[in-house]
Amino acid sequence: MACFQRESPALKEILLRLYRAEKPMELDHHLYEFGSVEYHVQASASIPDNTYLSIATPLLYQDVVLSSGLPCYTLEMVKGISPDVIEIIEPPKEGYKLTLRLKYSRIPRNKGGVKMIASISSVQGVILSSQLKDMLMNVNSLEVSQGMYRPVKLIYHPREPFFVIKQPEKITAVFPMRFKEDTDVIIATAFFQELMDIGSSKAFVKAPHCIWSPIPPAELRGEPIEDLSTNGGFVSFDITGRHVEGKRLDKTVWNLLNFYAFVKYHVKSTRGFIQRRMRTRLESLVEVLYNAGIKDEHHIKKKNRGPKGVRKLLNFSKSKLLKKRYNFINKIKRIRSRIKIHWFSRFRKRWLNFSRFSSLTRYEKLN
Known part of the structure; x- marks a missing residue:
């Protein structure tokens, strides 16, 4: 979405950097906007009052061919931004429609100076709007x-x-x-x-x-x-x-x-609003379904309740149930195990052991 602004933020930043610099600085910078607008800023440390701003921009009306680069009405409006600071260089630099000389020494060092820099950074907007203004006021030239x-x-x-x-x-x-x-x-x-x-x-x-x-x-x-x-x-x-x-x-x-930008902004905002409403609606539906599921489970538990004894058994904790089960199994093992009699092991060793004997008969292995 290309929103057309009066001021160029990038150009304003560079001009303010030159304006706020404590010492004169060298600068040779190119800026591009919208893919077809180019700014060229040149500043010299030796001659701080000579700061040049060149602009290359397509004309709104492509069929207009002017040797001077821009219509006279447009040049007058550019000059009117700040007559004491801006000087139009004729002819403009090669490859550009307009070249301006900015006299920084005449810009006041206060808030008014910052506003003046902002006005100078809107020169591209002045050029385009002046061409359209000229068409709207001089409609007979289009006949x-x-x-x-x-x-x-x-x-x-x-x-x-x-x-x-x-x-x-x-x-x-x-x-x-x-x-x-x-x-x-x-x-x-x-x-x-x-x-x-x-x-x-x-x-x-x-x-x-x-x-x-x-x-x-x-x-x-x-x-x-x-x-x-x-x-x-x-x-x-x-x-x-x-x-x-x-x-x-x-x-x-x-x-x-700015009509194109306004329409696209409206479409983008509306799409975002619809998506947020759909997301909120989906969350509310999920919450309703979740609450309905909890109620159904609670209803099933109530329906499947048994006698009081069973309910008491279910109320026991898991550790208690495991402990009771372990004790019950141990009791069964004790019942099934052999009965132990004291001193019976000693009696068995003494009286129930058979004496060892060896056979006198020997056998030989036959080949």
């Missing part, structure tokens, strides 16, 4: 001849493209939804249907109109088949002029950029 409007494919993540379509008095954003597991498709489909029902209620009249369809909308006819092959259908939002007025423009842009 083609004969009054027809073609879809514009926007890519901020390689696996999560979406389309923006200019229509009379509105702009339609279409999101092809793809999921890896069938269970995720079921959860997401239920969520989209509920989103449609809630969006059509009176409480959310001012919200963008939401439509979900298992088949591509008519506006996407003619697009490549790989862009229209989905298992979760297509979600469309109708954005009117009311949704891009003033501060609403920034909120609308970020909601569109």
Whole structure:
């Protein structure tokens, strides 16, 4: 799940390391995000005020070809992050769309300086959001001849493209939804249907109109088949002029950029909730069955109880039973043994012994 953040955590950490260093330090570091965004940070110990930040990022609208790298509207928004600290280098370094010079000496040494570093680390978000803002505000530039409007494919993540379509008095954003597991498709489909029902209620009249369809909308006819092959259908939002007025423009842009992440987060949370409920339910059922088994055993014991004498015998401990059995066996052995008479052994030795004799007759062995 690629949640699009305004600030880059990795870039912020490196810039803060340079900001908090007691002595100027040498740094030459490359960062990669989303597999298509690259940052290159260079700092020199000899010239601490010359810290360069280069950014390589794909454009949202791939058909736009600009020699300067980024649109003027985007450059103005980047410059507006911190005009005293940021200086745009023209032309940018080879292989990058934008190169900035950061003047650390002008960053205050307090909490305001940390906030300024955080704002600078959000330059990638500013670039992407500014391109989408420019499209939403200047929709006439997307028109083609004969009054027809073609879809514009926007890519901020390689696996999560979406389309923006200019229509009379509105702009339609279409999101092809793809999921890896069938269970995720079921959860997401239920969520989209509920989103449609809630969006059509009176409480959310001012919200963008939401439509979900298992088949591509008519506006996407003619697009490549790989862009229209989905298992979760297509979600469309109708954005009117009311949704891009003033501060609403920034909120609308970020909601569109994070719609994929929001849906996947909802699916993941719902799946975890269902699994926890199933596990709890299973444990309760096992407990009921276990208690029922104990009651059945207790009932059988009561039913098979015999007379009091038998119950008393069963109440004896195992050691007592073994001891009684041993004594009983010894008594039987004594009864079956021969009767002993005192002095009889001496009498037998004296009077009952036969005298030994030898035969006078000898025999010879015949050959």
